[in-house]
Amino acid sequence: MESSNTQNNTYAKGLEGVIAAETEIGFVDGQEGRLVYRGYDISVLSENSNYEEISYLLNFGKLPNRKQMTEYLEQMRANSEVPQDTYDLIQTYGKKAHPMxxxxxxxxxxxxxxxxxxDSSIENQKRIAISIIAKMPAIVGAIHRTILGKDILKSRSELSYAGSFLYYALGRNPDPVETKIMDTALMLHADHGMNASTFSALVTISTLADIYSATTSAISTLKGPLHGGANERALKMIMDIGSPEKAGPYLEAMVARKEKIMGFGHRVYKVYDPRAKILKKYASYISEKSDKKSIFETANKVEEIMINKLGEKGIFPNVDFYSGMIYYSMGLTPEIFTPIFALGRISGWTARSLEYLQNNKLFRPKALYVGERGPKTYISIQERQ
Ligand SMILES: CC(C)(COP(=O)(O)OP(=O)(O)OC[C@H]1O[C@@H](n2cnc3c(N)ncnc32)[C@H](O)[C@@H]1OP(=O)(O)O)[C@@H](O)C(=O)NCCC(=O)NCCS
Known part of the structure; x- marks a missing residue:
């Protein structure tokens, strides 16, 4: 950690290691390779739960009973309709702008x-949270259709969260296995500690702005390649490699050029990312089913070589290594991968914003001034050189 102690304050570049809030929502154990949502291990949730339950768990503090689940699904359905103006905006922007x-x-x-x-009351902001979460599958699906130059599809409210996204995005009914795999990917992306986009949501909500603003900040932050863009680049690399036999020389060359191998390494996990472990088995299944087996085989070889080479340094596949190939195997275009990340993370952003709002304190850190202290003499523009 790059830090120094100055003027009785500790400076930590990028706030690395600084604890900025308390939370009961989620915990990342980088040494043991565990991701926990409100006490439940992600491996247990991803086997047994679904995105709607996880969204409730994160936002409302516990797993819903049947009545609560029915009510939550009803609220989601009631809020899922996207205004026509939004579709018009998607069509205007979606053809030329970055999907984020x-x-x-x-x-x-x-x-x-x-x-x-x-109205910054918790009840009102919860209402907004549900309204945004409910609209996300149709919105991200419509962005995908627009990128492909295809018609936007409207309302299929009887499908699950993951299933309706796939329907809106692909223009066909997804099969149950595809839906389970997408549902799992969304669960695995729902929350992940104090990452950059979550932090930016908290900074925004701390001003008593609203959940629309907090979510917009978070999406803007996720756009950056250091945060949301790695899965697209990992897939591109695997496709560039082309076959398992070419993986060795390709990686040697990258390492010699001191380039980072996409989809490997993590700031927190120093062991195998538990999300990647879960996604790997689905990547194997879906790539074979969709005739893209060679992508998985190449990835598997890349993983073997990388672990031999850099495992000792704590560098293992992260969630982005296998998620891109799963989405691609389902027929989704790589430009939509980061919006899919947002589709999963939306429930974490809203949950953490609502939690912070309940015990709010305006974020206002300091910067270490390293400029001239002066006082310098002001010279008028006419006399200035
Ligand atoms: C995610 C990431 C930024 C975390 O990095 P970090 O904890 O800040 O670690 P650093 O970038 O300081 O790297 C530490 C060491 O591991 C090496 N390393 C880290 N990730 C690496 C990778 N993907 N490929 C090759 N070497 C890597 C660094 O070169 C460095 O080596 P050095 O000590 O010899 O200089 C980094 O691993 C990375 O850029 N990965 C690729 C992009 C990616 O997959 N991002 C998605 C994250 S979910």
């Missing part, structure tokens, strides 16, 4: 239909 630009613009724009967006 389209996504943040339309989420921000949803606030313009909401006369109560500024």
């Amino acid at each position: 630009v389209t996504l943040r613009t339309v989420i921000s724009n949803l606030a313009s239909y909401d006369p109560r967006e500024s």
Whole structure:
């Protein structure tokens, strides 16, 4: 950690290692390779639960009983309709803009239909959270259709969260296995500690702005390649390699050029990312089913070589290594991978924003001034060189 002690304050570049909030929502154990949502291990949740339950668990503190689940699904259904103006915006932006630009613009724009967006009471902000979560499958699906130059599909409310996203995105009914795999990927992306996009949501909500604003900030932050873009680049690398026999020389060359291998390494996990472990088995299944087995075989070889080479340094596959090939095998275009990340993470962003709001304190850190202290003499523009 790059840090120094100055003026009785500790400076930590990038806030690395700084604890900025308390939370009961989720915990990442980088040494043991565990991801926990409110006490439940992600491996248990991903086997037994579904995205809707996880969304409830994160936002409302416990797994829902049947009545609560029915009510939550009813609320989601009631809020799932996307305004026509939003679809028009998607069609205008979606053909030329980065899909994350389209996504943040339309989420921000949803606030313009909401006369109560500024009421910062918890109840009202929870209402907004549910409203955004409910609309995300149709919105991200519509962005995918627009990128492909295809018609936008409207409402299939009887499908699950993951199933309706696949329907909106692919224009066909997904089969149960595809739906289970997408549901699992969304569960695994729902929350992940104080990552950059979650932190930016908290900074925004701490001003008593609203959940539309917090979510828009988070989406903007996720856009960056250091956060949300690695799965697309990992897939591109595997496709560039082309076959398992070419993996060795390709990786040697990358290491010699001191390039990072995409989809490997993590700031927190120093062991195998538990999310990657779960996704790997699905990647194997779906790539074989969709005739893209060679992508998985190449990836598997890359993993074997990398673990031999860099496992000792704590570098293992992360969630992005296998998620991209899963989405691609389902027929989704790589440009939509980061919006899919947002589709999963939306429940974590809202949950953490609501939690922070209940015990709010405005974020206002300091910067270490390293400029001139002066006082310098002011010279008028006429005399300035
Ligand atoms: C995620 C990431 C930024 C975390 O990095 P970090 O904890 O800050 O670690 P550093 O970047 O400081 O790397 C530490 C050492 O491991 C090496 N390393 C880390 N990730 C590596 C990778 N993917 N490929 C090759 N070497 C890697 C670094 O070169 C460095 O080596 P050195 O000590 O000899 O200089 C980094 O692993 C990375 O860029 N990975 C690739 C992108 C990616 O998959 N991102 C998605 C994360 S979920």
